[in-house]
Amino acid sequence: MLAGLADALVLTHFQALCVFAFFVSLVFAFLTKQRLGERARYFLWSFLAFLLVGLALGWLMYPFPR
Amino acid sequence: MEEQRSSTVVADTPAGRRVGWEPYALGVAGWLVPGLGHLLQRKLDRAVVFFVSILALAGLGLAMGGRLFSWEPGNIFHLLGFLGNLGAGLVFFGAKLAGLGTGDLSRALGDYGTTFFLTAGLLNVLTALDAYDIAVGKKG
Numbered sequence: 001m002l003a004g005l006a007d008a009l010v011l012t013h014f015q016a017l018c019v020f021a022f023f024v025s026l027v028f029a030f031l032t033k034q035r036l037g038e039r040a041r042y043f044l045w046s047f048l049a050f051l052l053v054g055l056a057l058g059w060l061m062y063p064f065p066r
Numbered sequence: 067m068e069e070q071r072s073s074t075v076v077a078d079t080p081a082g083r084r085v086g087w088e089p090y091a092l093g094v095a096g097w098l099v100p101g102l103g104h105l106l107q108r109k110l111d112r113a114v115v116f117f118v119s120i121l122a123l124a125g126l127g128l129a130m131g132g133r134l135f136s137w138e139p140g141n142i143f144h145l146l147g148f149l150g151n152l153g154a155g156l157v158f159f160g161a162k163l164a165g166l167g168t169g170d171l172s173r174a175l176g177d178y179g180t181t182f183f184l185t186a187g188l189l190n191v192l193t194a195l196d197a198y199d200i201a202v203g204k205k206g
């Protein structure tokens with residue numbers, strides 16, 4: 001099953017970043033906050049911070065050769 | 067007055083003792099199966115979120131062609147990677163036994179897959195410690 005999924009799984013770099021940020025932010029929100037509203041706000045903040053920092057680092061590294 | 071005192075005692079009692087589990091056993095259960103330490107303390111919302119998220123990260127990591135590290139004491143990076151992978155508990159042992167996680171260098175996603183699985187392991191350690199903290203009464 002996993003092998004079939006692996007063949008079908010084609011993610012862009014940005015999609016992989018979004019999936020990663022989604023799950024990690026979700027776990028962080030439930031680890032650090034108790035109430036639903038607090039968790040929702042923390043999740044959004046963490047998710048957007050992951051995306052912004054990821055994109056910013058991508059731009060910063062753009063001039064450097066591989 | 068007597069009623070108030072008894073309710074205070076119940077509220078101060080750590081969740082782990084209330085459900086009859088030792089705190090360290092809840093930590094180990096949480097490490098072996100993501101979310102199990104919380105489930106045994108009837109923290110259903112956290113248990114479901116941790117189980118789904120950590121399994122999703124680990125499964126996607128393997129599906130992307132990520133590599134699982136082996137015990138290599140001479141190589142500090144492999145050793146740290148192994149310890150991070152080990153954090154995933156039974157998911158790591160199951161993947162190793164199934165022969166998964168050999169790494170697919172032909173795909174650019176392979177590196178991401180390695181990171182996904184490593185992150186799943188590290189997050190699982192955090193959730194296991196959280197289950198322990200709840201059991202000893204440090205967290206709600």
